[in-house]
Amino acid sequence: MMETLNIILLMPEIFIAVMAMVFLIFGVFQGNRSTDALCRAAVFSFVIAAYIILQTNWDTQFALNNMLVVDSFSSIIKLIIIIGVIASLGLSVKYLHQERISRFEYPVLIMFAGVGMMLMVSANNMLALYMGLELQSLSLYVLAAFNRNSLKSGEAAAKYFILGALSSGMLLFGMSLIYGFVGSLDFMTIQNTLSSLEAIPPGLTVGMVFILAALVFKISAAPFHMWTPDVYQGAPTGITAFFAIAPKVAALALIIRLLYVPFVSIADQWMQVLYFVSIMSLLFGAFVGIAQSNIKRLFAYSSIGNMGYALIGLIAGTEAGVSSVIVFMLIYMIMTAGSFAVILCMRRDGIAVENISDLSGLSKNQPILAYIMAALMFSMSGIPPFAGFFGKLFVFNAAVDSGHYLLAIIGVLASVVAAFYYLRIIKIMFFDKPADLFDKEIDVEKRIVLFLSLFFIIGFIFRPLFVLSIAQNAASSLF
Amino acid sequence: MNFPPVLSIMIFLPLICAIMVAMVRGEKGDEAIVEKNVKHLSLFSSLFVLAFGIFTYQNYDATITDFQFVENYEWLASLGINYHLGIDGISLYFVMLSVFLTPICILASWTSVKKRVKEYMIAFLVLESFMIGTFVALDSILFYVFFEAVLIPMFLIIGIWGGARRVYASYKFFLYTLFGSVLLLLGLLTLFSQVGTTDIPSLIANPVDAGLQKWVWLAFFVSFAVKMPMWPVHTWLPDAHVEAPTAGSVVLAGVLLKMGGYGFLRFSLPMLPDASIYFAPLVMWLSVIAIIYTSLVALVQEDMKKLIAYSSVAHMGFVTLGIFSFTQQGLDGAVFQMISHGVISAALFLCVGVVYNRLHTRDISRYGGLVNNMPIYATMFMIFMLASVGLPGTSGFIGEFLSLLGAFQANILIATFATTGVIFGAAYMLLLYRRVVFGPQGNKDAAQMSDLDSIEKAILAPLVILVIYLGVFPNTVLEKVTPATSQIVFVYQDRNVPDDMVENSDGIIEVETQDASVSE
Numbered sequence: 001m002m003e004t005l006n007i008i009l010l011m012p013e014i015f016i017a018v019m020a021m022v023f024l025i026f027g028v029f030q031g032n033r034s035t036d037a038l039c040r041a042a043v044f045s046f047v048i049a050a051y052i053i054l055q056t057n058w059d060t061q062f063a064l065n066n067m068l069v070v071d072s073f074s075s076i077i078k079l080i081i082i083i084g085v086i087a088s089l090g091l092s093v094k095y096l097h098q099e100r101i102s103r104f105e106y107p108v109l110i111m112f113a114g115v116g117m118m119l120m121v122s123a124n125n126m127l128a129l130y131m132g133l134e135l136q137s138l139s140l141y142v143l144a145a146f147n148r149n150s151l152k153s154g155e156a157a158a159k160y161f162i163l164g165a166l167s168s169g170m171l172l173f174g175m176s177l178i179y180g181f182v183g184s185l186d187f188m189t190i191q192n193t194l195s196s197l198e199a200i201p202p203g204l205t206v207g208m209v210f211i212l213a214a215l216v217f218k219i220s221a222a223p224f225h226m227w228t229p230d231v232y233q234g235a236p237t238g239i240t241a242f243f244a245i246a247p248k249v250a251a252l253a254l255i256i257r258l259l260y261v262p263f264v265s266i267a268d269q270w271m272q273v274l275y276f277v278s279i280m281s282l283l284f285g286a287f288v289g290i291a292q293s294n295i296k297r298l299f300a301y302s303s304i305g306n307m308g309y310a311l312i313g314l315i316a317g318t319e320a321g322v323s324s325v326i327v328f329m330l331i332y333m334i335m336t337a338g339s340f341a342v343i344l345c346m347r348r349d350g351i352a353v354e355n356i357s358d359l360s361g362l363s364k365n366q367p368i369l370a371y372i373m374a375a376l377m378f379s380m381s382g383i384p385p386f387a388g389f390f391g392k393l394f395v396f397n398a399a400v401d402s403g404h405y406l407l408a409i410i411g412v413l414a415s416v417v418a419a420f421y422y423l424r425i426i427k428i429m430f431f432d433k434p435a436d437l438f439d440k441e442i443d444v445e446k447r448i449v450l451f452l453s454l455f456f457i458i459g460f461i462f463r464p465l466f467v468l469s470i471a472q473n474a475a476s477s478l479f
Numbered sequence: 480m481n482f483p484p485v486l487s488i489m490i491f492l493p494l495i496c497a498i499m500v501a502m503v504r505g506e507k508g509d510e511a512i513v514e515k516n517v518k519h520l521s522l523f524s525s526l527f528v529l530a531f532g533i534f535t536y537q538n539y540d541a542t543i544t545d546f547q548f549v550e551n552y553e554w555l556a557s558l559g560i561n562y563h564l565g566i567d568g569i570s571l572y573f574v575m576l577s578v579f580l581t582p583i584c585i586l587a588s589w590t591s592v593k594k595r596v597k598e599y600m601i602a603f604l605v606l607e608s609f610m611i612g613t614f615v616a617l618d619s620i621l622f623y624v625f626f627e628a629v630l631i632p633m634f635l636i637i638g639i640w641g642g643a644r645r646v647y648a649s650y651k652f653f654l655y656t657l658f659g660s661v662l663l664l665l666g667l668l669t670l671f672s673q674v675g676t677t678d679i680p681s682l683i684a685n686p687v688d689a690g691l692q693k694w695v696w697l698a699f700f701v702s703f704a705v706k707m708p709m710w711p712v713h714t715w716l717p718d719a720h721v722e723a724p725t726a727g728s729v730v731l732a733g734v735l736l737k738m739g740g741y742g743f744l745r746f747s748l749p750m751l752p753d754a755s756i757y758f759a760p761l762v763m764w765l766s767v768i769a770i771i772y773t774s775l776v777a778l779v780q781e782d783m784k785k786l787i788a789y790s791s792v793a794h795m796g797f798v799t800l801g802i803f804s805f806t807q808q809g810l811d812g813a814v815f816q817m818i819s820h821g822v823i824s825a826a827l828f829l830c831v832g833v834v835y836n837r838l839h840t841r842d843i844s845r846y847g848g849l850v851n852n853m854p855i856y857a858t859m860f861m862i863f864m865l866a867s868v869g870l871p872g873t874s875g876f877i878g879e880f881l882s883l884l885g886a887f888q889a890n891i892l893i894a895t896f897a898t899t900g901v902i903f904g905a906a907y908m909l910l911l912y913r914r915v916v917f918g919p920q921g922n923k924d925a926a927q928m929s930d931l932d933s934i935e936k937a938i939l940a941p942l943v944i945l946v947i948y949l950g951v952f953p954n955t956v957l958e959k960v961t962p963a964t965s966q967i968v969f970v971y972q973d974r975n976v977p978d979d980m981v982e983n984s985d986g987i988i989e990v991e992t993q994d995a996s997v998s999e
Binding site for chain 2: 378383384385389393396397400401405408409412413415416419420423426427430431461464465468469472
């Protein structure tokens with residue numbers, strides 16, 4: 001291993017961080033009327049960052065004295081995150097105006113969160129991991145409270161912050177235990193030390209479990225999911241969309257790297273933990289979701305359940321499993337972006353409505369919106385020929401291939417239960433009597449997100465290899 | 480011989496036509512013209528697909544036992560999952576059934592569907608595409624994609640255009656079938672991980688070990704039994720049938736139920752022979768219970784559609800009975816029974832639809848004496864009713880007779896019980912017919928109803944012809960089916976089945992010619 005800075009590898013992160021600071025200064029002088037321009041500029045910055053990533057060599061390289069790593073896995077996940085961030089920026093431009101919370105901090109905070117997420121997936125050292133995670137989390141806490149005049153938004157932010165701080169504490173505690181036993185925070189050193197140990201000291205396992213618990217909190221898997229419904233419901237919808245889309249991918253990618261690089265030789269230990277977490281998430285997501293009447297809460301439970309599926313792929317412990325998780329997360333992210341575009345369209349007389357029953361008879365009033373939503377819901381419940389089916393197919397295939405039949409059976413049965421609430425949305429849109437009209441105008445950004453997500457979930461079946469081979473490329477760099 | 484890719488054309492043509500239908504637009508106030516154009520375009524599309532179906536049928540070579548019109552392209556190549564299509568004697572007829580019933584469904588909805596006509600027609604065209612795909616797919620994952628995708632248009636058809644309890648019925652239909660389907664998926668993935676391929680012919684050629692077969696078989700069984708439907712998981716069917724619009728019932732009874740039987744014939748039997756033998760008694764007893772129990776339930780129904788729905792469960796019982804006898808006659812009978820039931824039950828639901836459109840009730844007691852004011856209707860209804868009972872000379876007889884013949888060779892006790900179902904079948908169908916068509920004209924509005932109009936005649940006439948033709952010349956079907964089924968039977972010949980259970984395949988031809996001559 002070379003002891004070099006290799007700072008050139010961090011160009012995308014540095015670029016976005018610098019731009020964010022420039023925007024901040026610009027915003028301070030120009031005030032809130034610059035928000036729209038800054039949002040566009042932020043999208044543009046992320047596009048440039050994506051371009052830089054595409055131009056870099058994806059062979060495994062280390063930067064900042066092994067603190068960070070750039071390989072095909074991190075590059076591809078960063079690209080996925082950038083897509084998600086751009087989608088959520090697009091979704092909320094108009095929304096911020098409508099809710100009169102169009103402040104220039106919004107694009108800046110999103111960009112900092114973006115940098116945090118990109119650093120997370122590149123982390124090759126526990127400290128780098130912590131720094132990236134906290135940069136992201138602190139931005140998210142502030143974003144949750146973005147509508148500072150709303151009581152709910154404040155409540156959501158407080159809950160998120162307190163529980164998030166608790167999980168950060170657990171993360172640090174776990175890291176210190178690992179450091180105590182291994183004597184290093186470097187992923188490679190931990191991996192080598194662990195694989196040379198004959199017996200795993202219990203304290204080490206405890207440390208690993210603490211770290212895992214903290215990260216499971218970030219992806220909102222049960223039993224650390226409590227914050228999700230409240231934050232989803234309380235935060236301004238445009239920001240909920242951001243929460244639902246990008247950070248989960250980053251946190252899951254972080255878990256993947258952590259499990260398959262430093263902790264790969266204690267797979268027996270972490271598999272038990274994830275087994276439990278996965279089953280809990282599947283059941284919680286499926287059953288509790290049925291009782292929801294608020295559509296944002298429903299999507300919170302849906303995301304809990306979907307994390308359960310993603311973890312099934314991780315438990316498989318194979319390269320195919322990891323690539324299935326990447327495909328699953330990409331598809332899930334795109335479906336969520338589309339669904340939130342529809343939720344953001346749910347406005348009557350300029351006021352956002354959030355009850356599932358407000359969608360009543362949408363197929364009469366706005367047929368195209370209703371059909372897109374129906375396709376998204378069928379896709380979410382994993383019905384072919386939509387992309388959502390393939391996400392689940394790859395995950396279950398990995399699980400069955402590695403002999404985890406019980407997990408696969410619980411997974412498919414949970415998907416039947418969860419299908420009930422996705423169907424309910426379709427039922428309300430298509431079978432029920434029309435309610436009052438939604439505001440007709442849909443801005444261009446939402447249209448683009450809606451049609452791109454629809455195009456993706458329908459088009460996936462024709463070229464499934466396109467996505468799958470990218471994911472396989474990403475997974476191969478971890479093995 | 481090289482053919483154009485007819486199977487792909489038949490799958491994608493309805494989809495393309497559905498997109499075209501979606502694009503039919505008009506000025507404000509032109510709704511009637513738009514509706515008319517939509518109907519004509521859909522009918523034309525479905526007839527176009529039917530033409531391709533007939534072309535396939537004409538060019539199908541009965542002397543080749545292997546799959547024909549094969550198309551094999553890479554799809555998910557890194558997993559080894561391919562876009563592999565092909566048909567044999569079994570799937571040929573299910574494809575024909577799908578392409579034949581879709582134009583009839585569209586015609587049957589010509590005047591009865593009044594709201595959202597465009598969406599309705601699109602749903603049927605998409606449904607047709609998925610149905611054909613299910614029967615021609617030769618890759619198990621591809622099969623699964625179509626098998627489950629069928630739920631989407633059917634769910635919407637029941638839910639949007641259905642009756643009073645449509646929401647309950649559509650949920651029940653969707654969730655029951657989905658529950659079975661996901662287990663089927665796990666079974667398929669298990670086979671995939673063991674054998675390393677999802678290609679159906681390769682899976683048939685490489686059976687897994689007997690212990691694993693049982694688990695996979697059970698997973699398959701849940702799915703196909705729900706779809707079939709077999710007792711005790713049949714309860715979604717009466718609800719779905721009663722609430723679905725007429726054309727929805729037609730396609731549900733005519734094609735969707737056959738997917739279960741097709742699944743048994745394509746997956747369970749050839750891929751899992753040891754497990755199939757092990758579980759055969761279970762299936763046969765369930766079939767007998769289905770036949771007797773649902774026949775008795777049918778006897779007391781007051782709702783016409785519900786009665787026919789329960790009779791469908793009973794008739795499907797004969798199919799499973801025939802399939803799990805593992806004999807040439809039984810399998811031929813099962814396939815024939817499915818084809819014949821597809822035509823007859825479709826026709827019966829259309830007959831119910833005819834009177835429902837006039838009186839808007841399915842209550843049997845609201846009718847009576849229709850023979851006086853609707854003589855043509857009474858005649859056609861009688862032909863279908865007798866075919867459903869299994870009168871010799873109609874297609875219903877051949878299917879039931881051959882299935883029972885197969886069952887008798889496998890287990891005399893079970894077959895004896897099952898045969899009583901034929902009597903019950905006659906009882907409830909004759910009772911239905913007597914109460915609706917004969918008797919006093921107690922209800923004034925029922926006595927006022929007009930006889931069949933030209934569209935209704937055009938729908939029912941081809942079905943009458945088909946029912947009688949298949950009853951008199953069953954060999955036109957069997958000569959193509961037998962080569963395919965004999966391959967399945969062949970697998971069971973050298974297993975530990977008692978010798979007297981398996982006849983040589985020549986016997987069947989003699990039996991058939993006798994039938995034909997008797998009924999002529």
